[in-house]
Amino acid sequence: xASVTMASIAPAGxxxxxxxxxxxxxxxxGARSVFVNSRARTVCSASSSSADETIVQTxxxxxxxxxxxxxxxxxMVVPEARADVAGxxxxxxxxxxxxxxxxxxxxxxxxxxxxxxxxxxxxxxxATIEKTRRxxxxxxxxxxxxxxxxxxxxxxxxxxxHLGEFVYPGLVFLYIAGWIGWVGRAYxxxxxxxxxxxxxxxxxxxxxxxKIMSKGLTWPIAALGELRNGKLVEKSSNxxxxxx
Numbered sequence: 001x002a003s004v005t006m007a008s009i010a011p012a013g014x015x016x017x018x019x020x021x022x023x024x025x026x027x028x029x030g031a032r033s034v035f036v037n038s039r040a041r042t043v044c045s046a047s048s049s050s051a052d053e054t055i056v057q058t059x060x061x062x063x064x065x066x067x068x069x070x071x072x073x074x075x076m077v078v079p080e081a082r083a084d085v086a087g088x089x090x091x092x093x094x095x096x097x098x099x100x101x102x103x104x105x106x107x108x109x110x111x112x113x114x115x116x117x118x119x120x121x122x123x124x125x126x127a128t129i130e131k132t133r134r135x136x137x138x139x140x141x142x143x144x145x146x147x148x149x150x151x152x153x154x155x156x157x158x159x160x161x162h163l164g165e166f167v168y169p170g171l172v173f174l175y176i177a178g179w180i181g182w183v184g185r186a187y188x189x190x191x192x193x194x195x196x197x198x199x200x201x202x203x204x205x206x207x208x209x210x211k212i213m214s215k216g217l218t219w220p221i222a223a224l225g226e227l228r229n230g231k232l233v234e235k236s237s238n239x240x241x242x243x244x
Contacts, residue, residue, distance in 0.1 A: 088145035088153055096150025101136040105129055175220075182219035186212045 091097045108129045115122040144152040144165065155162035187209055191200040200208075215222075226232040 088147055090140075091144045091146040091152055092140035094146040094150060096148060097136070097140070097146045097152075098150075100150040101132070104132050108132065178223075179216050179219050182223065183209075183213050183216040186216065 108125055112122055112125045112129075115125070139152050142164070143161075145155065145162075147153050154165045156166040158167065187205075188201070190208060190212065191197045191205065194200055223232060
């Protein structure tokens with residue numbers, strides 16, 4: 001069969017516009033494809049740049065973390081002058097502490113001149129001078145910290161280097177106070193069963209008190225045992241409450 005072309009069917013005046021439309025569509029489609037390709041290339045470029053920025057930011061954060069770790073590590077390894085409480089210096093190195101020692105000894109020595117060397121007041125003053133020197137030497141050797149006033153300051157924040165200044169004496173105080181309270185409580189409980197409890201509260205039964213005092217040395221263990229048995233605290237039903 002013979003092929004029929006548009007030129008043979010359509011008039012000549014219509015062939016040229018159709019050809020122009022086809023060519024323009026081809027150009028338009030080509031331009032669109034170029035635009036799409038260029039846009040795709042642009043998007044790919046943007047994504048790669050954002051990835052680079054992310055890598056740079058991550059590296060910057062990592063470097064900052066390393067710098068902070070180095071600073072913190074450097075601050076942890078500090079000399080003794082900076083390791084203690086700010087504003088305080090060891091009493092052995094404190095000028096104010098040494099000045100106070102000299103002033104106290106000087107006052108005592110000025111009083112000593114008023115008495116004969118072998119008199120009782122002179123001997124007492126000499127003993128006080130020796131005690132003063134030993135006290136200042138003890139404070140200096142124990143590592144106490146002094147302020148600008150030259151007086152020792154106690155560190156009570158639980159620092160292990162200063163536990164002997166407050167924590168240990170505080171525990172001893174609590175033990176002694178608890179021992180006194182426990183012995184007094186045990187004495188009152190014992191005399192309650194006697195014939196004249198009020199009289200024994202006024203006039204202390206010394207043998208009984210000494211016996212209870214010796215037993216009271218282990219009061220923490222005894223208190224724990226009574227707490228477990230329910231004897232340490234009185235029942236609420238046995239406690240009178242005033243009407244409200």
